[in-house]
Amino acid sequence: MEFLKRFAENRGAVVGAIALALIxxxxxxxxxxxxxxxxxxxxxxxxxxxxxxxxxxxxxxRDVLAGIVHGARISLMIGLISTVIAAAIxxxxxxxxxxxxxxxxxxxxxxxxxxxxxxxxxxxxxLVAIMTPGLASIVTAIAVVTWPPIAxxxxxxxxxxxxxxxxxAAVLSGVSRFRIIVSEVLPNAVSPLIVMGSLMIATAILTxxxxxxxxxxxxxxxxxxxxxxxxxxVFRQAWWLSVFPGLAIAVTVLAINLVGxxxxxxxxxxxxxxxxxxx
Amino acid sequence: xxxxxxxxxxxxxxxxxxxxxxxxxxxxxxxxxxxPAVVMAGEAGAADQQFLDQxxxxxxxxxxxxxxxxxxxxxxxxxxxxxxxxxxxxxxxMIFERLPATLLLTGTAYVFALIVGPLLGAIxxxxxxxxxxxxxxxxxxxxxxxxIFWVGLLLILVFSVQLGWLPPFGMQSMIPVKGAxxxxxxxxxxxxxxxxxxxxxxxxxxxxLTRASMLETATLDYVKTARxxxxxxxxxxxxHILRTALIPIITFAGLxxxxxxxxxxxxETVFAWPGIGxxxxxxxxxxDYNLLLGVFLxxxxxxxxxxxxxxxxxxxxxxxxxxxx
Numbered sequence: 001m002e003f004l005k006r007f008a009e010n011r012g013a014v015v016g017a018i019a020l021a022l023i024x025x026x027x028x029x030x031x032x033x034x035x036x037x038x039x040x041x042x043x044x045x046x047x048x049x050x051x052x053x054x055x056x057x058x059x060x061x062r063d064v065l066a067g068i069v070h071g072a073r074i075s076l077m078i079g080l081i082s083t084v085i086a087a088a089i090x091x092x093x094x095x096x097x098x099x100x101x102x103x104x105x106x107x108x109x110x111x112x113x114x115x116x117x118x119x120x121x122x123x124x125x126x127l128v129a130i131m132t133p134g135l136a137s138i139v140t141a142i143a144v145v146t147w148p149p150i151a152x153x154x155x156x157x158x159x160x161x162x163x164x165x166x167x168x169a170a171v172l173s174g175v176s177r178f179r180i181i182v183s184e185v186l187p188n189a190v191s192p193l194i195v196m197g198s199l200m201i202a203t204a205i206l207t208x209x210x211x212x213x214x215x216x217x218x219x220x221x222x223x224x225x226x227x228x229x230x231x232x233x234v235f236r237q238a239w240w241l242s243v244f245p246g247l248a249i250a251v252t253v254l255a256i257n258l259v260g261x262x263x264x265x266x267x268x269x270x271x272x273x274x275x276x277x278x279x
Numbered sequence: 280x281x282x283x284x285x286x287x288x289x290x291x292x293x294x295x296x297x298x299x300x301x302x303x304x305x306x307x308x309x310x311x312x313x314x315p316a317v318v319m320a321g322e323a324g325a326a327d328q329q330f331l332d333q334x335x336x337x338x339x340x341x342x343x344x345x346x347x348x349x350x351x352x353x354x355x356x357x358x359x360x361x362x363x364x365x366x367x368x369x370x371x372x373m374i375f376e377r378l379p380a381t382l383l384l385t386g387t388a389y390v391f392a393l394i395v396g397p398l399l400g401a402i403x404x405x406x407x408x409x410x411x412x413x414x415x416x417x418x419x420x421x422x423x424x425x426x427i428f429w430v431g432l433l434l435i436l437v438f439s440v441q442l443g444w445l446p447p448f449g450m451q452s453m454i455p456v457k458g459a460x461x462x463x464x465x466x467x468x469x470x471x472x473x474x475x476x477x478x479x480x481x482x483x484x485x486x487x488l489t490r491a492s493m494l495e496t497a498t499l500d501y502v503k504t505a506r507x508x509x510x511x512x513x514x515x516x517x518x519h520i521l522r523t524a525l526i527p528i529i530t531f532a533g534l535x536x537x538x539x540x541x542x543x544x545x546x547e548t549v550f551a552w553p554g555i556g557x558x559x560x561x562x563x564x565x566x567d568y569n570l571l572l573g574v575f576l577x578x579x580x581x582x583x584x585x586x587x588x589x590x591x592x593x594x595x596x597x598x599x600x601x602x603x604x
Binding site: 246 | 296299300303307308310420421423424425426427428429432433435436440447534538540541542544545548549559560563564566568571572574575578579581582583586
């Protein structure tokens with residue numbers, strides 16, 4: 001209850017949560033709301049919005065509204081899955097480094113720093129291009145380039161908690177290291193990780209849209225970035241082809257960022273109002 | 280001589296990173312499913328047996344892996360990045376030809392963002408929760424959430440298609456203008472939209488970062504002391520709060536500098552700007568992996584360079600850091 005109260009105090013977060021809930025519902029029920037294949041030709045090409053097609057049609061006569069509704073599935077799915085994978089890698093690396101310290105910590109910190117030095121977007125492009133474009137390669141690429149900040153955060157949390165009495169007590173009573181990490185330390189480190197994770201979903205969606213815009217998406221599935229990229233040659237004549245999908249991306253990412261900040265206020269009250277920006 | 284030790288430490292670190300990136304680059308191409316020779320040769324047209332054999336010989340793909348790696352590292356260290364499989368030209372030449380255009384674009388966007396962002400953020404922080412502050416925070420939040428390429432397309436729609444004020448693509452007019460001054464003005468006119476596009480996202484980041492950093496610094500004791508001494512508020516804000524509050528901004532700006540090239544790929548694609556981003560996009564389309572890997576390597580080197588510059592700037596801005604090391 002305390003959590004909900006603090007979350008609700010942030011008006012932006014409430015607006016974001018409502019918007020995000022609507023987008024999620026839209027994504028889940030897409031085949032029911034717009035029961036057509038978004039990749040199929042439905043009418044004459046380049047029809048402006050209004051009339052039979054509320055958002056118009058693209059150069060192949062595909063319904064833009066159907067693309068927006070179905071595209072939500074790809075954006076949210078990629079955002080969520082890549083963040084879960086990145087978090088799994090990041091928390092594992094950070095937990096081991098922070099908990100054990102010593103040379104293991106040194107080594108893992110070096111590796112993390114190295115991955116932060118690599119220009120992430122070009123690295124993601126390379127990974128997708130080499131693994132052949134598709135959903136799996138996009139998810140992998142985003143996860144590979146986004147785990148370092150999580151690892152650094154997890155490491156500092158684990159380092160702090162490692163010295164606390166309840167952890168020392170668990171070590172002395174002979175509980176295995178793995179169990180201490182998972183059931184003693186992790187639950188205490190989880191709230192800042194959740195906040196960062198939620199903001200990472202937003203970044204992942206932006207990265208996916210940029211990759212798809214460049215033509216690296218799954219060619220058989222509609223996504224918002226793909227819609228804008230595919231219409232690039234005709235966007236001067238047909239503004240609706242880029243404006244609607246772009247709005248969809250911006251609203252979704254904005255909603256997630258707002259929810260992330262609300263979570264930050266609610267889970268880490270001592271950090272209230274502090275902006276967390278990924279580096 | 281602590282300074283000398285610092286420089287030496289940096290050189291060693293930078294070399295280690297360069298070596299690691301080179302090795303990563305080497306293995307990336309081998310990560311691709313199938314024969315690396317086929318991958319390197321690209322898909323369209325070039326894959327006859329004779330050509331493949333030649334690629335294998337040229338790249339020493341018939342040698343053991345360790346030998347291949349050693350050759351590759353040696354080549355990269357002498358800036359021999361191999362040849363483009365599309366044009367047959369040395370990759371390094373192609374990249375260095377395009378680098379000035381990218382540096383002009385990213386440099387302009389970077390300076391623009393670094394001036395406007397912290398300035399707006401500082402003004403907002405001086406009057407928290409005022410109308411200006413609230414409005415600016417909303418705008419910053421929106422730009423922080425908006426895909427860069429989409430902002431570019433919208434700016435073209437408004438300023439080129441609708442208003443006809445600025446050219447929508449390229450770096451120069453199709454018909455060359457006469458005279459050095461007219462030529463420079465022509466490039467500037469072409470530069471405005473892509474630089475603003477790239478800069479807007481970073482302005483949003485710096486606005487938020489500066490505001491948060493200043494509000495946090497404002498609660499510190501030494502700021503209270505400055506006020507108690509009777510200093511005017513603007514002096515407190517600029518000489519006391521801003522100076523300290525800028526440290527995280529410099530750190531972030533340094534980290535982001537090299538990553539601007541990533542954003543440049545998208546912006547250069549939207550505006551047909553003839554830099555390495557556009558080169559990377561073309562390479563991507565033509566499956567010219569060798570060229571793409573070259574762009575990756577060069578931009579990674581730029582990151583290493585900018586990180587070093589940031590470290591030096593930070594030492595000047597915050598003497599405590601030099602003492603700590």
